[in-house]
Amino acid sequence: MTSFLPDPYDRDCPTRQLLDRIGDQWTVLIVGTLGGGPLRFTEIGRRVQGISQKMLTQTLRALVRDGILERRMYAEIPPRVEYELTDLGRDLAEPLSMLAEWAKAHMGRVQEARESYDRAS
Amino acid sequence: MTSFLPDPYDRDCPTRQLLDRIGDQWTVLIVGTLGGGPLRFTEIGRRVQGISQKMLTQTLRALVRDGILERRMYAEIPPRVEYELTDLGRDLAEPLSMLAEWAKAHMGRVQEARESYDRAS
DNA sequence: CTGGATCCATAAGGATACTG
DNA sequence: CAGTATCCTTATGGATCCAG
Numbered sequence: 001m002t003s004f005l006p007d008p009y010d011r012d013c014p015t016r017q018l019l020d021r022i023g024d025q026w027t028v029l030i031v032g033t034l035g036g037g038p039l040r041f042t043e044i045g046r047r048v049q050g051i052s053q054k055m056l057t058q059t060l061r062a063l064v065r066d067g068i069l070e071r072r073m074y075a076e077i078p079p080r081v082e083y084e085l086t087d088l089g090r091d092l093a094e095p096l097s098m099l100a101e102w103a104k105a106h107m108g109r110v111q112e113a114r115e116s117y118d119r120a121s
Numbered sequence: 122m123t124s125f126l127p128d129p130y131d132r133d134c135p136t137r138q139l140l141d142r143i144g145d146q147w148t149v150l151i152v153g154t155l156g157g158g159p160l161r162f163t164e165i166g167r168r169v170q171g172i173s174q175k176m177l178t179q180t181l182r183a184l185v186r187d188g189i190l191e192r193r194m195y196a197e198i199p200p201r202v203e204y205e206l207t208d209l210g211r212d213l214a215e216p217l218s219m220l221a222e223w224a225k226a227h228m229g230r231v232q233e234a235r236e237s238y239d240r241a242s
Numbered sequence: 243c244t245g246g247a248t249c250c251a252t253a254a255g256g257a258t259a260c261t262g
Numbered sequence: 263c264a265g266t267a268t269c270c271t272t273a274t275g276g277a278t279c280c281a282g
Contacts, residue, residue: 018221024144102139107139174265
């Protein structure tokens with residue numbers, strides 16, 4: 001395993017740009033939630049437990065802007081808006097799911113490490 | 122592609138825990154930098170461009186606590202401290218490198234999407 | 243239902259100075 | 263060299279109210 005940062009000295013390298021984007025706590029959860037198919041605004045909010053309406057709106061807009069999500073609005077009363085992963089978004093969901101796999105497999109060990117560390121302190 | 126969140130309703134699911142941990146902007150960069158082998162404190166700071174000394178210290182300590190990094194101190198003058206990925210850390214580096222690959226391959230399209238979005242606004 | 247706009251508390255994080 | 267401690271500014275993000 002070698003360093004996977006193309007150029008750690010460069011603040012503008014793609015890896016870093018992506019991290020700036022997904023490092024906001026909610027992006028990954030939303031993309032993950034939409035991996036199962038399109039969902040409405042309220043439904044996403046309900047699934048991503050703990051997100052405020054403000055952050056939901058903000059993050060969704062940012063993701064649409066980035067071409068990760070597509071926003072479809074239906075002129076109904078009451079209004080219905082659905083968000084869905086674009087091809088680009090579905091592609092991103094792939095490496096993210098790898099992360100989730102790692103989490104499921106190894107977060108137990110992390111927890112143990114923490115407790116052990118804290119006992120030693 | 123289905124949703125990769127084991128239980129989005131659960132704030133304590135492993136995926137979420139991991140995201141809380143790596144969502145801090147520096148963790149991923151540090152783990153990535155150490156993918157090439159052990160490095161000294163100052164050297165990590167130099168490679169992870171833009172990180173402050175405070176965040177470097179803080180993040181390194183958290184990663185050691187989580188069992189991702191090992192800290193080795195040599196009783197020399199001047200002191201020398203090296204950080205190295207543990208097996209667990211090297212394992213984490215794998216899915217992270219997938220993310221980096223995605224970034225290199227697709228961030229260009231994201232950039233285009235942003236410009237297109239901004240023009241339309 | 244799907245947001246927009248504001249206000250406000252808290253926390254993240256940079257700059258700086260200091261220490262073994 | 264490898265941190266620690268402090269101050270202080272900024273950004274994050276929740277709560278609340280309003281609107282189409």
